[in-house]
Amino acid sequence: MANKNHIIPVHPGEKIEITVKSQGSSGDGICKHKGYTLFVPNGLPGDQVFIEVIKVTPRFGVTRIIELRSPSPYRIKAPCPVFTLCGGCKLQELTYDKQMEFKVGVVKDTLKHIGKIEPPLIRSVPAEKIYNYRNKGSFAIQKQAGFLRMGFFKQGSHDVVGTEQCGILHNQINSAKEYIRELLIKHQVSIYDEKKHLGLFRELVIRHSQTTNQLLVGLVTT
Template identity: 30%
Template sequence: MSRGRNRGPKPHNKGQQEALLNLPVSKNEDVEVDIIGLTHEGEGVGRVDGYTLFIGGALPGERVRAKVLKVKKQYGYAKLTELVTASSDRIAPPCEIYKQCGGCQLQHWSYEAQLDWKRQHVVDNLERIGKLQVGEAEGITVHSTLGMTDPWGYRNKAQVPMGMSEEGGLIGGFYARNSHRIIDMDACLIQHDQNDEIVRHVKAIGRDLGVAAYNEETGEGLLRHVVVRVGFRTGELMVVLVTNGSKLPRVDAWVEAIRAQVPGVESICQNINTKRTNVIFGDVTKTLWGRDVIYDYIGDVKFAISARSFYQVNPVQTEVLYGKTLEYAGLTGSETVIDAYCGIGTISLFLAQHAQRVYGVEIVPEAIEDARANAALNGIVNAEFAVGAAEDVMPQWLEQGVSPDVVVVDPPRKGCDERLLETLLTMQPERIVYVSCNPATLARDLRVLEDGGYRVKEVQPVDMFPHTVHVESVTLLQRQ
């Protein structure tokens, strides 16, 4: 005999499910809705009788008609079909393939409105997730977002996936929204002009040489990505061909054609990636011609950039971001500083010019090799670097007598490891400077640090990626 409870008959279709849930909308229904906000992915947020609909392309302050595509218990998705009342901040996106490409999300919004929303996005996360008080007499100061004078052509690195057209020719561009279908393009408005020009040349060379692009579904084909890096200050150029195999047929013809068509190229590399993955780079990089690296500057610090180096893609705003980091660190020349998640030492070397001693830690061994090389390149002797997880290395430093006055953390999107936060509270530096690329995990971590005896003083959002939903910020915390 069955011991399970009788749950009654199951609904046979979506319509019956929606009726049982008593939802105010149903799939394929046309609705008219006011847009009250924007998600972290750039979708408009509307409500129908309290039920939330996410509507791509809609902007706050607009009234739109939309067709419901999908419903869930708490929320649903709808497609924008008509603007009833448009936002005064809505503009015509300048990119011809903006609606197809997934690279930008906010080109149809004025830049001033983007900056205002990015600040508010930080504020909302601090209040909702971090339960932190913003503004007013005793609250946290969240400054206006620091934007760009010219928010176009800011990217110093292009990573372009390759594919084949229906006619069998080599194409390259970016993925369509929410897919891996390649949109062929010759120009991207947020890329440096030289990046676009070089990619055009490389695609043409590949066509002339009869090169087949890699096919994700079959695992066959040779050319996976073309990666181009440009030094904004030096003008030096690097071209990387990411291939599905170690053998590059007609390699001399590739090198000769790239050198002839790309003035200023200093490095031509091949990266080998034979894995069935959407990760761009493989583990092996060969230099086909020229140097292994190109050089560029952040402020007056010179950096060697290899094919796989992590290096901020917006060098103009990187100086703004690091300048604010330096300001919040409040260095006088006598401090000991720890830079957690130090990467190739970009922040560490920036700070070392103003501190007595800087310790950088990073879990990626190749990044630490780059950091040490970059310190030597600039004659900086008061910075040292260790490989490992920050939450493991920092307690060892503490046992060795390293007592930091300032700790800078610049974690990935997932935020700080819980053990790292515990380590910070044990070390008790006078100031913590938190560089964040994700307002949600920033707010979560700030709550922990506030509960552990620190006070969040101010937050400065910085627009590193205009026309996208991404926002970076620098936060100053002081020990109470």
């Protein structure tokens, strides 16, 4: 239980220059300021960042990066053009070997702190393909200013970030998603409006079979 008398050393709106030390299980960067934990979304271990505190709790604070002063040696350019907006991925700016190291660390921490099991030696096996490998895509469907978007939610919101190609998904899933989007537009199919609670279609799910090279398509309705 958090100590109610604990003095939080930062306040919302405060700006700090700091170095990201590690990553949490969700992929957010983590650093310490006067012993207080700060989460830094999109921060990588080794990044020197100028941040603004946007939320504080007795146990931790949440920040946003104002400026990346000095990038981590493990930081690379994400291949996805909407990476900084889309909430679908968190690790594309981290080198692949460090991604594997991070995931092994998450498993070990889970076994140790939740399962109360001393982690055994865990070896990560590199994937044959690091892009266009995922065999299932679930896309939110949304109309924005009359334009039909299919994609993933923007980080921290329910606004859909539309993109024709997701570099993580199998290419046939990307193609099928765009084909179905055009069909929905052509036939003026009713799309669910989350704010008005009106409309029909709200989500598209596509799964690809590597064995048969076939697609299974599902439209989720209200």
